[in-house]
Amino acid sequence: MPVALTVPGLLVLALVGAAAARLAVTRIVVYGGSLVFCAGLLAAGVNALTAPVAHLVLPIGLPWIGLQLRVDALAGFFLALIGLGGAGASLFALGYARHEHHPERVLPFYPAFLAGMALVVIADDAFSFLFAWELMSLTSWALVLAHHKEAGNTGAGFVYLIMATFSGMALLLAFGLLAGPQGAYAFDAMRAHPPTTAIAATVLVVTLIGAGSKAGLVPLHVWLPQAHPAAPSHVSALMSGVMTKVAIYGFIRIVFDLLGPTEWWSGTVVLALGGATAVLGVLHAVMERDLKRLLAYSTVENIGIVFIGLGLALAFRANGFTAGAALALTAALFHALNHTLFKSLLFFGAGAVLDATGQRDMETLGGLIHRMPRTAVAVLVGCAAIAALPPLNGFASEWLTFQAVLLHPDLPQWGLKLMIPVDGAALALAAALAASCFVRAYGICFLGRPRSQAAAQAREADFWSVAAMAGFAGLCLLTGVFPGAVIDTLAPVVQTLTTARMPVQLSNTWLTIAPVAASRSSYNGLLVFGFIAVSMILTLLAVSRLSTRGVRRAPPWDCGFPDPTPLSQYSAGSFAQPIRRVFATVLFRAKDTVTMPPPGDSRPATITHHITDPVWDGVYAPLGRAVLWIAEKANVLQFLTIRRYLGFVFGALVVLLMALTIWQ
Template identity: 55%
Template sequence: MGNILTISPHAFRGFVAVTVPLVALLALFALAVVGVAARRAPWVGSVVYGGTATVCAVVALWAGFALAGRSGAETITLPMGLPWIGAHLRADGLSAFFLLVVNFGGVTASLFGWGYERAQAGGHGSGHGHGDSGPVLPFFPLFLAGMSLVLLADDAFTFLVSWEFMSLTSWLLVLSTHREPDTSEAARLYLIMASAGTACLLLAFGLLASGAGDYQFDAIRQHAPTAGAAAMVVLLILLGAGSKAGLVPLHVWLPLAHPAAPSHVSALMSGVMTKVAIYAMVRVLFDLLGEPVWWWGGALMIVGAVTAVMGVLYALMQDDVKRLLACSTIENIGVIVIALGLALVFKASHTPVIAALALSAALLHVVNHSLFKSLLFFVAGAILTATGSRDLNRLGGLIHRMPVTAVLALIGAAAISALPPLNGFVGEWLLFQAILNAPALPEWSLKIGIAVVGAAVALAAALAAACFVRLYGIAFLGRPRSPEAAGAGEVGVAMQAGMMIPAVLCVVLGVLPTFVIRLFEPAVRAMVEAGPFDDRSYQPWIWLAPTSAIGNSYNGLIMLAAIAALSIPLVLVIHRWASDKVRWSIAWGCGHVEPDPTALSQYSASSFAQPIRRAFGGTVFNAQDRVEMPEPGDTRPARLTVRWTDPAWAYLFTPIRSAVNWLADRADVLQFLTIRSYLTLMFTALVVVLALVAVVRS
């Protein structure tokens, strides 16, 4: 019956499999109610953030145990949703893995957010009372509930409703800083892009369900669409999920909306929400769409390569710390999509072991990026709390004033730069192992194309290292460039703990990556119908061996020991023979006889990026440097003005906006028609729709 909860087909096991996350969702909704009802109470922040952290920790532990125990997947049907259909929820290996990622991010964001809100209110930390805090309490647990519900959905209707709920709650979180000058425009653009993405997903699931006549995922799996419909689904998924993930050229909202949100919400949006979009791609392309065709993966690799290179170039152009981190997310999403494309290509070529290797690289980078990007956004929040500024050109010298944050920021910067032995290196190393297996493919076009994609990944990795050397060097080293930076102090214990947890895991997963890889092995095995590693039983657990015959192996402990063995003697030698006494000297003054003792003589963020901007920006971004140099004797300051244009705006969205405005002006006359004219239009529209239905059915 429609109003009774039904459980299929192994009732008790299925109910238990989804009970924990289902109860957690109800608890998050209850915390949102508490946030609204007691919004003025002094204890409400502690209750909401503490409760959210506890709920997310329970779900993360449940997901970890479910993955470690290799539990099966069961479906339950709730008496809600479409009539006579209900809402289907399912927790399999893939959804459990992403639930672990989402809810672990919720734990650290809740912990940091609790301390962050207290610091913004003046209770803790050494901040100046400035920041991006706002009324986020009611929507913070709802945002996490929406993301978790997307991962549990087992029918198209529940998936789309959950997806839209996730988008709306994150939009409200962005709007929580509506007093900031650019927030309203960022929120408006985000809502437009989110709505367009949902429309594309709606059409994609419509095509998937049309063959089966059923919105349930199990029914969709049993009825593969035609080649033409499958091609449309691939395109629509790239548009729908890609707009949420930030694929170029659908990325335009991300550098505006992610920085506009409070810092712990930015960490969730960049580090976690984008992974829900990756989940949608994996669920549809690897699970629901049937046997893949090689060009699906080729399309993903092309889009991913462009996204990775363009994303890091966007980041190098930014002086705002949070906007830089948001643009870096674009680059990392591009790397993940490249790995997904490789997995599809190898799966279509009936090379399941290497397909599993590529998919493992994608999922490992999902975990890694969620950790170091959350850490870096927390660092940005700590800097904002301590200085009241996100402008790199107003920072500097923070390593002496915020020593704990500086060490944690260095770990995050090194991890995202893919330096060994941190987790970012392991993820990209595994991706290159899959790229190096391209000769196993039969098509020469794919062999050459994957080599080009590998070069793009290497370029993106090198530029990412330059980007975060710039970020860390300008923000933490040198002398303070503003009074706010000079007066900064370390943030509170809660914020430090929120940063320390992902920082420690960046090190642990870099040294011992096989632990997390074995957790998502069931998901990989199910998606490519093969085990991700050959002869694993013959390998010690500390070794990461992608394949038995092709590729290399990796041991994080040996890597760590080798780095320590080389670094420690080098440091001792330098301190013994090169720095055995203090020496004082006048700093080099760039050729001037008397060096300028002020902070203005230091490298700025703009000057650091100038060589790369001139090498790439003139072609890609139409970047132009304008120098205003007064004549000798003129007391006006010299000024450097940098202008550049995002090609996505110039060639895609600006023409679309102009076309929409033109159509709106033409359609404006419709509001002045008579009733007879309106009835005629409605009748004509009905005839056209019926004709289209007749053509489709025939």
């Protein structure tokens, strides 16, 4: 099993980073070595999609089962995602990390983070899975705190650590229930003894909590927009583009594989959470002016889209509609791949902008298309992809998800009859708001005039960073133009989990994809790309041939405001104001406070926007205050006498004995 050699190699790189982080050559060794090992993970993952299942047992871990590793089609797909995202982030870091002020806080943990994610995917017993899960969580927490002296980063790391601990405890409970009284912690033993209906329902709920909190499902998403922006940009790309997919893998492995057959209501619960996550995530993103926080909230939205597909697959599979389940699961996995591509690309772009300007606030950017043209082109591709514009990859996977929504048969359960159309509407709303969000983000950051001196003096990113962005932009185009190749590649994973697969797509004429049949619905990314390309070429030729050869230079139309100050152009806040007034007034209790000086006062008028997070204010803030209150009250216990301590111990013993007597 080549993957079993890759993980130790990444851990060796972590030791190298810890031993000599201050040496300039160490950066090249760690990131270059990570790039090579991630390429190996990518190759091994792609090979595992069609190869026989590989199994390996090592004499460590739990004494009676050892450390069990397994690479099947599902693990292979997510290994490929880890390898792809890790290779891109490592390539980007070869140039970007030259400006890292504290490499000793990043280099030891970066390859260990990659190793932890890979080990989660290939683990085949509960102990190995949870060990790798905690390794992934702790190393990413250390990376979040790499810039701990920056405002807010320490708090972000604290919140992330709490949620990561909560996630691990929930998954520990899930595996404990699956193992049963016999303690069957190997995954094969869990598959052989599926739990009862009541235990299966409990496992589903705690798995949604454990994996959903790591993925960013609402209302467990609060750590994500704080932690992802705090990390270095190449780590942000890994956390957002890859680590959230490892969480999705954990959910799929437990619910679709280990749990056995599920009830129809499980799909309803997942659909409800997915729809709410998609809409609330993109609404938060539209309101943000911090570029990296905007991308983090956008990750919440896309995780919601993936869970809509997973919820549909669960609902269809429970009703015996295997063809619909195969379509929905294919759409979910396809969108997970696409999100890895365009979200990594966008975080690379945000990192390049941050490195060139030192700014994340969009109100201080602008005009970067002239200073950073290569970055601007790559980020434009990423924005179009995440906005689901054809012929890029975001459109292909969201279109497949819509087809799964529209495909649903006459299901007998009223919960599904109501929830599936609601999620279809939520998906449409999220797609429209995402387009608005990234038109705003790209226009404010790259177009117009510079809003600060830092933006006016920005310089293009280095060769390695541009190469990483260009590569992922090309992949966004290729997977959008040839979606049939991706669908057919995903077929072994879908076949394993749903006992069905989508029809073979590459055999269709002109590479058209037809989820069910061409007479029902079809899409051809190649023809759309060709139409757009030919239209652009013809338009350019017509303009160049038919326009006058004379050149006349004049100032552009300025709407009666000849002052070239950047204050006269649209801002991020003004762009979002209509959407904020429609949605945020109710959902986020948004308020606009206008300060108008009296007549004769030369001070400018000001508008202050105030938006609250109802999940944070309604759930986590009261919970934090309650914990603080309990801690303060319990603080008196450390000042008791020895007699009172002994009295507490005796009282606890009496209570436990009484409980044991009643239980028997």
